[in-house]
Amino acid sequence: MNFTIPYCVFWNATERDWSDEGCAIVKSTNGNQTFCQCEHLTSFSVLFAKEDISTEILDIITYVGLGVSICCLVVFLFIEYLVWGAVVKSNLSLYRHTSIVNIATFLLLGDISFLASEDGIGETMCFTLTVCKHLFFLIMFSWMMCLSVMLVHQLIFVFSPLRKRVFMFFSSIVGYVCPILIVGCSYMYSKYTEKEYFNNKTCWLVFERLLEGSIHAFLLPVAGVIMTNVFSLIVVIVTLVKSSAPEGDDKEAIKGIIKVVILLTPVFGLTWIIGFALLILDSGNPMFAVANYAFTILNSFQGLFLFITGCFADKKVRDEVLKLIMSKTTGNDGTVTSKTNTKDK
Incomplete structure (x- = not known):
């Protein structure tokens, strides 16, 4: 008591x-x-x-993080639109940018749906937003898996490049069809068993107990994707260790590994692993609060991390953006245009 x-x-x-x-x-x-x-x-x-349910600080972090992420994702997609023709000249670049654009698009839609899910918006609207979030986040994770599997295939089968038609076909099945089937089947199962598909207060899926409740139609696919992406990251690191640094040059190998982990972790959605830790940890555990804040910060700012990874860390995109900026600030003859030049004319 x-x-x-x-x-x-x-x-x-x-x-x-x-x-x-x-x-x-x-x-x-x-x-x-x-x-x-x-x-x-x-x-x-x-x-x-059972405990103090006040989470005002976490709410502030969530709303600020999602606001920043939405802005970053909009800017990122606009940049991709501007530089698309210049950066997808090879099949590998096309696969990578197609995957990242899909990840960014559905993360953006999922974040917007999350912000729109306020208490008291009405049952129909709440149901619609629940379906949207369920579908958008599943599509986002599915494209993360497509990207990681494609990367592993390119590393292992160096002399058997993936054909564009094959990649687009299988990625469309995994990235769009499978999430739609999962969402549809989970809703039909809830109706058939006369169980709630969504919570009217949270506008999200229902958790009853282990392996019961519509939330498992989200958790189990995401767990499968994250396991696949962890395996892919391990393969990338092992390949990097074997091929990049010569003997005695461990420092460069370590730098390369750190760079790969930093760049691929947000793109592969590995920060969501902390979310599974929250399901295991007891709320009285001191690590629960740490994991809760870490999960909130990392995943609410995921759009920012994706923007940094897909834009600033990509040399081709960075160079094309610089070219566009320079073309706007300089004339065709290389001289800087200004109001003074206009007046002189």
Whole structure:
């Protein structure tokens, strides 16, 4: 009882939910008693939280991070549109940029759907946003897997390059068709078993217990993608160690490994591993708060990391952006255009 927090509430028949409006605790909990005072007559109850559910700081981090991510993703997609013709001259570049553009697009749509999911928006809208988030995030993870598998294929089968038609066909199946089937089947299963597909307060999937609840139609596919991407990252690192640095040049090899991990971790969505740790850790564990903040920061700012990885860390994209900037600030003859030149003319 020392670790619970009481809430005096009444049943709001109109909203079909508990509400604390007009109700308050008039005396602190004394042993096993809680004294409430309400200004109206209806059905009353005392709700107990196992811990402090206030997460104002995490909410601020989430909204700031998602705002920054959305802006970065919009800028990134605009840059990709401008430099697309110049950076996809080889099949490998086409595969990579196609995957990253899909990842960025559906991460952007998922973030927007998340921000739009406010409490009290209505059941139909809440259901629509739940389906959108479920679908958009699954498509995002599916394209992450397409990118990682393509990278491993290119590393292992150096002399058997992946044909464009084959990549686009299988990527479309994995990236679009499979997520649509997963979302559709999970909804139909919920209807068939007469279980809730979504939570009307959170506008997200339902967790009942282990392997029960619609949330597993998201968790299990994401877990499979993350395992595949971890394996891909290990293959990349092992290949890099074997082929890049000569004997005695361990420093360069370490630098290369660190660079690969930093660049591929956000693109492969490996920061979501912390989310699975949150499902395992007990809320009383000191590491739970650390993991909670780490998960919130890393994944709300994922759009920023993707922008840095796909734009600033890509030399071809960086060079093309610089060319575009220089072409806007200089004339065809190489002289800088200015208002003075216009006046002289």
